[in-house]
Amino acid sequence: MTTRKTLRSLPRMLITERGRVAPFSNAFGGFALSLIFYGAVLGSVATAEAAPYQKRRSAQKKPVVAQKRNPVSTQLPLDASVWALFKDPARGPAQSIGSASAGCVQGAESLSPDGPGYQVMRLSRGRFYGHPTLIAYLQKLGAALEKEKAGPMLVGDLGLPRGGWMKSGHASHQTGIDVDIWYWVPDSAKERSLTLREREVTSAKSLVPVKYSPKIETRWWKAETEKLIQLAAGFSEVDRIFVNAAIKKELCRKYESDIKEVAWLRKLRPWYAHDDHLHVRLVCPADSPDCKKQDPIPAGSGCDSSLDWWFTQDARDEALKNAQLAALRKDPPPIAEGCERLLSELVPASMSPEL
Numbered sequence: 001m002t003t004r005k006t007l008r009s010l011p012r013m014l015i016t017e018r019g020r021v022a023p024f025s026n027a028f029g030g031f032a033l034s035l036i037f038y039g040a041v042l043g044s045v046a047t048a049e050a051a052p053y054q055k056r057r058s059a060q061k062k063p064v065v066a067q068k069r070n071p072v073s074t075q076l077p078l079d080a081s082v083w084a085l086f087k088d089p090a091r092g093p094a095q096s097i098g099s100a101s102a103g104c105v106q107g108a109e110s111l112s113p114d115g116p117g118y119q120v121m122r123l124s125r126g127r128f129y130g131h132p133t134l135i136a137y138l139q140k141l142g143a144a145l146e147k148e149k150a151g152p153m154l155v156g157d158l159g160l161p162r163g164g165w166m167k168s169g170h171a172s173h174q175t176g177i178d179v180d181i182w183y184w185v186p187d188s189a190k191e192r193s194l195t196l197r198e199r200e201v202t203s204a205k206s207l208v209p210v211k212y213s214p215k216i217e218t219r220w221w222k223a224e225t226e227k228l229i230q231l232a233a234g235f236s237e238v239d240r241i242f243v244n245a246a247i248k249k250e251l252c253r254k255y256e257s258d259i260k261e262v263a264w265l266r267k268l269r270p271w272y273a274h275d276d277h278l279h280v281r282l283v284c285p286a287d288s289p290d291c292k293k294q295d296p297i298p299a300g301s302g303c304d305s306s307l308d309w310w311f312t313q314d315a316r317d318e319a320l321k322n323a324q325l326a327a328l329r330k331d332p333p334p335i336a337e338g339c340e341r342l343l344s345e346l347v348p349a350s351m352s353p354e355l
Contacts, residue, residue, distance in 0.1 A: 081332040082343060083164025087126070090162045090342040094132050096175040096284060096291040097163075097338045103292070104339035105163035105176030109135045114193050117142030117151035121182070121199045127166070130158040131176035133285045137237055138179060150227040152189060156180035156204070156277055162342050165332055174336070175291060177282040181232065183207050183247075184220045184276070204276035208246045212311055216250050226251070232280055233264035240297055242279040245270035245310030252303035265301045270310050272319050290338050 083104070094107035108129040113120045118138060120128055138155060145151035157180050159173045160166060172178055184205035188194065194202070205220045229251065233241050248270045255261040271279075284291035298306075309315055335343070 079332040079334055080165035080336070081167065082335065083160050083162055084167065086160070086162050088161055089129060094285070094287055096131050096177055096288040097342075098175055098290065098336040099292040100172040100175055100178060100281060100294070102333065102336040103163060103175035104336060104342050105129075105131055105159065105174075106342055107132070108159070108161060108163065108176050110161075111135050111138060111155065111158060115139060115142055117144070117146035118153050118155050119189060119194055119199070120155045121194075121202070122156065123196065123199055125157065126161070127157040127159060127173075128155075129161045129163075129176065130179065131282075131285055131288075133237060134158065134177050134179060134282055137235060137280075137282060140235065141232055144231050145228065148227055148231070150224040150231070152185065153228055154182040154185055154189060154204075156182060164336070164339065167332075172281075175288075177285070177291075179280050180277045181228070181280065182277050183225050183228070185224065206275045208244050208275040212245075212316055214246050214249045214311055216246055221250075226254075229268070229278060230264055232278065233267045237282050238267060239281050239283040239294065240267050240269045241281070242271040242274050243268050244273065244275040245307060245315075246275070247278075248302065248307060252301065252307065256301055256303045262301045265303065266297060266299075268302065269297065270302075270307060272322070 089108040089110075090104075090106045092106045094109075095105065097104050097106065109132050111120055111128045111130065113123060113128075116139075118141075142151060142153060145153055157166075157169060157173060159176050159178065163174045163176050165174060170178075182204045184207070186194075186202060188198070205217075207217050207220055207225070209215065209217045229241070229243070229247075232238065248268050251265060251268065255265060281294075284293050
């Protein structure tokens with residue numbers, strides 16, 4: 001009704017350019033101008049009529065609240081697979097948290113791809129992070145190898161930027177104090193820095209041709225290999241080094257009679273596989289009260305009858321049992337106790353919810 005009354009009350013005349021009033025019928029082009037005039041009036045009338053309705057709708061709308069970026073949410077998996085999503089170390093003072101197979105690391109550092117006496121392999125994995133103590137250890141070991149003209153060493157996996165569980169390759173390496181080092185080094189690496197492609201496609205050589213055999217593959221066993229293991233175990237920050245039992249057996253045969261060699265021989269612990277790399281584990285860093293220590297290594301060189309067990313049928317049966325149990329564990333483990341706080345600092349960019 002309001003619209004019709006307004007239209008009826010409009011004057012049927014226009015103002016000419018000279019200021020005179022002229023009826024619509026007499027003004028050339030008046031029809032077009034009248035459309036513009038009537039359109040403007042109709043628009044304002046419609047707006048006035050719709051205002052109460054718009055006001056009611058606005059009053060019913062709820063305020064929009066921006067979502068907080070909380071990584072511990074449905075946006076992220078709430079198990080240990082979350083660690084692979086983070087591409088940067090967790091901020092804060094360096095700390096190893098938890099145990100080697102259930103933990104994480106804060107304030108990790110990355111190892112440079114190349115340095116005196118070493119080269120890092122498999123860079124595409126992004127597993128070149130560790131506690132600063134581990135980074136310093138590898139730099140010192142590389143320098144010692146270069147001084148002895150026994151390098152370079154090829155460095156395998158350390159850990160992820162925040163440590164934690166990895167989908168493939170390791171049950172440990174979670175607290176930033178573990179590293180794998182290859183026994184064998186190709187001649188090309190002794191002459192130059194390997195290319196990125198070479199670091200991806202080159203495979204480590206096994207020093208044990210037959211499983212559960214005490215025999216060593218002499219083609220790849222070099223004087224530099226022995227020097228690498230000896231120097232690696234000689235640093236005080238090293239807790240233990242996992243090697244294949246055949247490698248431990250060979251070194252016992254050569255060095256057990258020399259009492260001076262017992263200290264580093266003792267740190268060599270036989271374990272399944274580890275036939276193409278040695279696995280160094282450091283002691284818990286002094287700045288890490290939440291780092292869980294392993295049980296102490298037994299006294300002595302470890303070259304006794306306990307070493308012979310690794311070449312028995314019982315050892316093979318135990319290995320088969322462990323492999324079967326591992327095959328049953330398809331799901332990632334839960335996030336280790338004490339590591340949740342490293343998830344609350346940052347949501348990975350690829351997983352951030354849209355605001």
